[in-house]
Each structure stands twice: as C-alpha cells, then as structure tokens.
Amino acid sequence: MRKFKNVPITAVKLHDKFLAPRVETCIKVTIPSALAKCRETGRIDAYKLDWKPGKGDCPHVYWDSDVAKVLEGVAYSLAQSPDAELEKYYDELVDLIVSAQQPDGYLNVHFTVADQDKRWKDLMLKHELYCAGHLMEAAVAGFEMLGKRKFLDAMCRFADYIDSLFGEGEGKRPGIPGHQEIELALIKLYRVTGNERYLKLSKYFIDFRGQDPDFFQKENGIGEPPVMKQVHLPVREQTKASGHAVRMMYMLCGMADVGEETGDESLLDACKTIYNNIVNRQMYITGGIGSNWWHENFTSDYDLPNGSNSYSESCASMALALFARRMAYITGEGAYVDTIERALFNTVLAGISLHGDDYFYSNYHEINDNYIPYHSGARVRQKWFFCSCCPTSYCRFLTQIPQFIWNEDNNGGVYLNIPVANTLDYGDKLIEVSGGYPESGNVKVTVKKGGAFALNIRISGFAKSVKFRLNGAEVSAPVQNGYALFERKWQTGDTVDYDMDMPFELMRSNSRLTENLGKVAITHGPVVYCCENTDNIADVRDLCIDSETEFVLKEVNGLGKCAMAVECDGFAAEDRGEALYDSAPRRLNRCKITAIPYGLWQNRGETNMAVWMVEK
C-alpha cells in the first residue's frame, strides 16, 4: 500500500544555508551535550542498577526514554558522520543498557531499582510502555544505521515479554499505553525482524484503545477526563485531535503504520480526518500544535493563543512532522509535505538555539517583558529540563532530516520533497539540487549521472505558480499528487530548473481564531517570520504593518549564515503611556519594520517578539 520508501540516510548530503547548519550543529553540539546531561543527571549510571534510597535522585520512570532517544540520534549521527570514539561509547552504552535487562526481558530502571512490586500497575502514568517503545526505536536505528544487532535482539526479547503479558488470549491481560509510542516502535521492530507478533501486538494496542473509556480510571483510581489520553473513543471513531499533543501524534503514527501494514483503510481514514482537523483548525501557522500549557493539550478548534498562556511543545511539532511524513509515504500525496515544512522550518527550528544546546519546551508566538509564562514554560531557552523530552527529541529528529528530503518509489523513481540545496548520491543516482530554497523559490536540479528514471518534483503548496525548464527550455510536466513528473532517459548534466512563485505575503487567520483578528503574519513560502525588538525602532507591540507593504530582503547581524531578514513598511505608535485603557487613539508614524524567520528568533538575547502584528 505504501507509495514511497526511504532512501538511505547517508544518500542525502545537505548543503543549504537553512537546514544543513542545524543538522551539523546537532551532530557536533546537541548530541554530545545531551549525552553529557544524561551522565550528569544520573540517567546513564542508573543502568548500573545500584541506586539506593539516599543515593541521589531515584531514576525516574521516563529516564529510559531520554537515553534511548539520544542513542537513536547517535545512530543517525554515526551513519552520516562516522566517529570512532563516539561509536565506542555507543557500544559501551548499549552493553550497559542490555546488562540492566532483567531475565524475563523487562527493562525500566525505575521499576528495577525501586517500586519493584509496581511493574505494569499504572499504565496511565508510569511510562513503562512508552520507554519500551523508545528503546525499541533506538535499537532499530542502531541496526539499520550501523548494522548492530545486540541492542535489537535485547529489545526483541523485551517485546516478546510484553507480548506475553498484554492482549487477548489465555494468561494475558488487557492494556494500553498511557503515553502512546510503543505502537509505532513495534511496527519498526516488525519491519526489521518480520516477526508478526510485533505487528499483532501493535494492532492490539491500537484496537483496544478507547474500547473502555474508564480503563485507566479503573486501573489507578485517578480521575482524569478520558480524552486527555485519547481513550474517550475507539481510535477509528475519533475525529479531532484531542488531549496531550505528543501522545496524540504518536498514536496517529501508530495508527498509520498499522493501517499501512494491515491494509486497514478505516485506520487511515481516521488518520486523515484527524490530520485535517489539526491543519485546518488546531495548528499554529508555524506548525505548532497543542496550544494549552495545561497537560500540554489540544483544546478546541481555533483556540490558538499566542502568549504566556499558550504552549506548542517542541516535541509535538517534531511528532507532527513524523506523522505527516508517514501520511506522505503511505498516500504519495505531496500536500502532507507542506505540513512537514511548516513544522520543520518554524517551530522545530525555533525550539533549539543556533548554538545547539538551548531549548524551548513551549514555543510562544509572542513574548513580552511583562509575561510570566504559565507553569513549565520559560521565556528563554533552557539547557535541560526535569522532564527532558524536548532536548532528547532534537537529537533523534534533526539527524533524520536528510531522510525527509528525497523518497523513492518501488519502480526506481525518485521524489524531491523539500528542495533545499543537497546532493542525492545513491545507487545509480547522483543528483544535485541547488538554489536558495526556502529563501527563494528558484531551484535547479542537475542529473550528474545519466540513466532512465522518473524524477518527481514536489510543487510546494505555498507556491502560487511554477514554471519548469528542462535544459533551459520551458516545459510543462504532468502533475500528480502534487509532484511534477519528469520521466526520461537522463543524460549526465541534464537540468530541471524551476521557479516557484513564492512571494512574501501577509497572512490573515480565519476570523474564528479571534486572537489574531486584525493582525497579519509575514510568510515566505513555508517560512513564517516574526519581529523582535532587536531589529526595530519600537517595541513590537507598538508596531503595525502596512497592508500595502512591499518586502525587501535585508541582512541582519548575529544570525549566522542561515538568515536573511525582510524589511517592510509600517507604523510605530507614539506614547504608549501607562493607562490600561484609554480613549485617545495613538498617533502613528511611518517606519520600516524588520522581521526574521521565526525559526531563528531569540538567538541574540532575550527580547520581545511577535509573529502576529496589527495590520493598518
């Protein structure tokens, strides 16, 4: 059923200004620093299983997931950028982790060194199945990237053990994860091992979810609305994104995977329905999702606050990209890539500093010096968190970016999804993409090694129109599912170059999204811009954008080589004063306003920022 398949991660070399430096920084800074944090905080040594009360922090129920996610990232990193020392450390870590596995296959440091009698007793809150899933994903990455089996074999034993406990049939108990993740991980395990037990168990977790909305309440006695963990309805009957955003996304990934592997259209239909609800009603323009800081939740349609009472977790946008990627692969529809780009170029890049070791957990769309973010939010990026899911997600996500760029199909056709400058070097294909995407819609694809194959080029959903030239001569190409098809016997040196008409634009929200009424956001293709005080003559709250503005690219300092800013026309309001409410209209003076990509904000110190600006 799947239309696309991956090209190897090593097949794609990025050399654009926007993504390549972030992937490189992830390998050089993010992963080493996350490993260091895991050591410092006891997450690594925890696998020695020698924790005793009084000996530092008790290993937390989700520590395994943090280590697993970094290790998954290390595998992608080593595949792209071999490093003998890091690989040695990786092997030692795997040895240590596997040494902590119990004879029955169980692995979770918390319940091995503490609360030993509470294994599997509170599926809603205790994260054992969630951690298991991340450990399995890490093991699959180690096998696929590096050909290492030890971790994979151990995680198969763990999966076998879990399968012996949960599901239907004699001696098994009903169960569902309180934090979805294992569903998609079991499919990965199934794909590399061919063991149908894993597919069946994943399908069981998907199918059983929501059959009894009170399942968790009955188990742990804690009253929580069933919708929070997406158990309010059987998954096929769910039509809206609801509850905890990352859980929702991982559930959708699992549903898509099981739907694909079993040919179950009802699961894929549910995925599409919920996907449409997200992108049409519950997604920030930056690809952020889960707008409520309280339980990191989806709320209701069009409820997308910008400020201190909002959320938009970094992990959630990465998970949205992973879900949209699955949908693109399964359906072959280029439109899903628009959503990947929204999330990737904006919220995902905003959640980590250019330096690579400072993170936002929640991504505000407006921040001001009078704001005190609610709860776990922060006004500046942090080095680590008590619950450090976001930093560890970056380790495994940014290193996978090369695999988002190209796909192939089963007939040897290749698909260019995100036309940043890069080289595809794989089998008998050698293709170079150049141009300034996403800063510019001009892209040139050069076939560096001739041969007969179909080259499919995605036409961005953000483009107004597109013109293709084959070896310099205008051509038209058949378009299917958002991809223009060029199928021919290529000669070395053949080029397809194209202009996607992707102007700077002022975007308006649907009026149901009332917080943005009367406001505009500047976009350029998938890239959303924001204004920081740093570049402007007045506080961003006192600036208005001129509806008729032109846009002029400009350079700004301090954003590395990856950033162009844009200047537009607007107004600055005089005399803010101290009155909270006042009838006097404020005098507006014409001024220039500078905006930078949202994915690069707060890289020059703490300053006020806004994505949505008043339109005049």
Add this chain to the structure above:
Amino acid sequence: MRKFKNVPITAVKLHDKFLAPRVETCIKVTIPSALAKCRETGRIDAYKLDWKPGKGDCPHVYWDSDVAKVLEGVAYSLAQSPDAELEKYYDELVDLIVSAQQPDGYLNVHFTVADQDKRWKDLMLKHELYCAGHLMEAAVAGFEMLGKRKFLDAMCRFADYIDSLFGEGEGKRPGIPGHQEIELALIKLYRVTGNERYLKLSKYFIDFRGQDPDFFQKENGIGEPPVMKQVHLPVREQTKASGHAVRMMYMLCGMADVGEETGDESLLDACKTIYNNIVNRQMYITGGIGSNWWHENFTSDYDLPNGSNSYSESCASMALALFARRMAYITGEGAYVDTIERALFNTVLAGISLHGDDYFYSNYHEINDNYIPYHSGARVRQKWFFCSCCPTSYCRFLTQIPQFIWNEDNNGGVYLNIPVANTLDYGDKLIEVSGGYPESGNVKVTVKKGGAFALNIRISGFAKSVKFRLNGAEVSAPVQNGYALFERKWQTGDTVDYDMDMPFELMRSNSRLTENLGKVAITHGPVVYCCENTDNIADVRDLCIDSETEFVLKEVNGLGKCAMAVECDGFAAEDRGEALYDSAPRRLNRCKITAIPYGLWQNRGETNMAVWMVEK
C-alpha cells in the same frame, strides 16, 4: 480614621432602570431559588448532623459558607422588603444552624459528621476558617438588619473558641486561613460587640500571613507555590495582586479593616499599592479580575485574555467592589467608586441572568460557538454549581447595593456616590435623585426636606467635564477627593442638577495587553458594551468598528426595561471561508453594528459575543 459611614440599608430606595430591577429580582427570585438549591442539595439538612456514609453526599467543607451567604442576603432582603414567612424560615434556619454548634463553639458540618479527627488539620484546603468567617458575617447582618442576637451570640462563641486556639501565647498554635475571609468577619464582629479579642485575632491572621511562606506545605505536605494563597511574603510587603483572586480580595478587605481600626498606615499603604496594581495592570475593562481559569488566579501584569482560556470569576468582581468600597470609606476618595462602578455595572451584572437564577462562574469577554471553555467554565449560565460560591455571593451582594449609593460623614454631610435614580430617606434627610444614570450623565438631585447640611456629589472619573446648576442657575462648587461640595441651608424643593459629559467612546488597551492590539471596546461612562450576534447582520468576529463612528442610542427587544443599546458604524467582512490561514485580504462592506451593555449579555439565548472588536 474612616471618612465615611454607612447610611442604613433601608434609607435608600432605588428606582432606576439598571440596578433597581436587579435588586428586586434578587429578593424575589435569586434568594428563594438559592434557598431551594441549598435544601435540594442537602446543605440545610446537613445541620441536623445525621449524615452517615451511604446517605447522600457527605457535607462538603465549604457548605456552611453557602448557607451563610444566602442567610446574609436574607437579612438584607428582609430589612428592605419585610416578609413574615421568610423571616420565620430564617429564624428556623438560625435555630437549626445554632443547634449544630458543638459545646466548645465549633461549627462546621463536614468535620462534625465526618473526619472528626481532622478538625483544623489542613488550614490550606479545608475551609473551616473561611466558613467561620461567612457564618460570622451572616450573624452580624442578622443583628444589624433585624436586631436578632441568637446567631450573633453563637458566632461570638465560635470566635472565642477560634481565638482560644490560634495566635501567640501559651496554649495557642500558629495559623492562617487557607481562604481568607475570617479576618474581615472578625472586624465586623468587633464592630458590633466592641470585643477587642476579635480585632486582635484578625490582626494576628493578617500579621502572621507570609511570615513563613512554607507554612501550609509544612502543615499538609502538599506542594503549591506559596503565592497561590498569598503566603509568599508578609502582607505589608506584597505589591501585586497574585494567586487566587477572591482570596486576594478578601485579604485586602481584612487588611483595610485592620488598618483602619488600628490606625496602621502600613497596611493601608499596602492596600493602595496592590489596588493600583489591579486597576492599572490586572483588571478587565469590565471590572473583572483573576484572568486565569487555573486556580482562579491572578497571573502577570497585562495578561488579560478574552476567550475560553480566561476566567474573571463573578465572586471576584463582587469582592473587588467590596474592597474598593472599604478604600472609599477609609480614604474618602471618590476615585475608588469608579472601580466599584466598573465591577458593578459590568461583570457583576453579567454574572447573573436578568431572570435572576442563572449564573456565570467565569465571565468571558468573548465567546464563540467553537469555544469549549476550559475546566470549570461554561458557555451558558448555570443554575447552580458543585462549588456554588457565585450564586450565594449574589444573594448577599445585590441586596447590599442600596448601601453603595450614599454615605454620610461624621458631621451629617451626605455623599452621593452612584447617582442612579433613588430616594434617600433617613433621619432629617429626604433627597430624591432622578435622571437616567448611567445611560445618561444628566442627574437631578432634589432636596425634599429642607435643612442645613453638606451635600457632596461625586464627579465620575469617567466624565470629561461637569456643569452644575443650583436651582437652575449655573454654579461652580469646590471639589475635594472627587466630590463637589454644596453646603448650605437647603430649602425644600431646592435642586442641584448636573451634566456629566460622558460620551460613548472607543477605548483602546495599553499595547502591553497584546490580545487587544488593534481592537476597541465601546464604553459609555462606567458601562462597557459588547456585541452579540443576536443584534447584528454578521458574526461578531467578522465585524469591525469604524474609528470615526458616531453613536446612536437604540432600543432592542428582549432585555427588559433596563436596556438601551447603541448603534455605530462599522464593516462586515465577506467570505470567511474555511482556510485557517489565507493571504487574501477580506472585502469589507459598510454596515451598522449594534452593541448592548455587557452586564446584560446572553439574556436572549446562546450567541457569540465580543467586548473587544477590531478597529478600522
């Protein structure tokens, strides 16, 4: 130290269109229905102390406060509108309540029929001191309004018992209420009894608060930021409104009362500082406070969201009016009355239906059919709540309104605070106020019984200018503290009439309040208007107000005799469409827009509403 004193509640008869019907409805509908709800839900029978597990709901720790607040309202009601049957029921209820008092003076149904070993064990959460305070307030009202001593004597015994437990000195323990209220109630008890123990105990609760920010945590082991219950700092060092809004307001009332009675300027200075923080940075234009639904909290300056993620509890605005009234009385400053009017005419009236028995707990400033209010919020008024503080607050608040209208000073001078149409009939004073305030700034004061006294007339802070005429001839009057003074030997029939220039205006927020950037609210003096779909040709989200609009009064159906609406010029946007984000500007068509007072919204069925509208 106090500048003003109350006139008797029976001295003022309202006959205006805006407030009088609401007070009358409170007496005729709200109080009887609240009594019925108290009976239905077991709150009354609970005083029989015969609850056993299995016999319905266990009396909740705050049930006493609900009954007490209704009883307080009954006392005000009976004073103004005698009713033999209701008075008989009142006496029976008092008998029943007093019969439940324990030999040591203790009274709280929950801890008498259940958890008997947990009395005073969790001051933070268990509401015993809070309920005690409301019972004392009710008892004082019964004594002052109806001259009945039984309840008062019982509550003195309760206060004596509490005083024997808490405070400094041998055999006493430290303590502070987790929900402030008893501080102000003890002062009321002190004022009617002259017993200094009550003043001293109140002062102890005020002084001890915040001396140890971890006091509650040490007591009950529950981690909660100390700021939530205002124990983060000693009260005199607090400079901002923070934590739970109603608790904050009752604390301020207690601080003002103790400051006044002890001449402690440091307490009054802290009250003024926090008051200024509220009205200049944390108050909705409608006099709503406590913008966060989570724990019904204040958050940070300028954080005043309008929609489903906001709050603005009805009780909190009533409590703000009670606090501002204390400050007005103590300082003699008319400016505090502006805040009373903001709260009273807008949020307080909005929180209860015209029919008188449907209530908002939280008061949104915008509501739409796609909104799902967070947590305990509701999109339509409710008949009662599990925690039913708001309905019971209305019983005691609306019936006190006549006492907000006039004050006197110690020299027999009278002060007209809120110049709604009314008659003051008290001692040797008989004064009639006529005119359409607040719909109009034209007011006529007629002295119906001659005599020498000072008549002080507050000049609204919302008036641009004011012109006075004495018996038809223009005069100027000395103005002090916001009151114009007319001191003379009045002849029967003398009049002072005046025009306060109080135009309809478009109000803008300070730009730090980013949610209202580019938006305006329509006000007329203290009255804030809102738009409902009911009166308009398009959804309120698709309407913009013309910056240059004129305002024309108009009548609308369905709002009883108390409502005038206003029509202004604006635009309706075409083609909302379904896209969440779109670059096409929407075509605007000129139209008329109708707005009604916010205090009257949602009295004609569920409909979309907005206070803040985009300005064009």
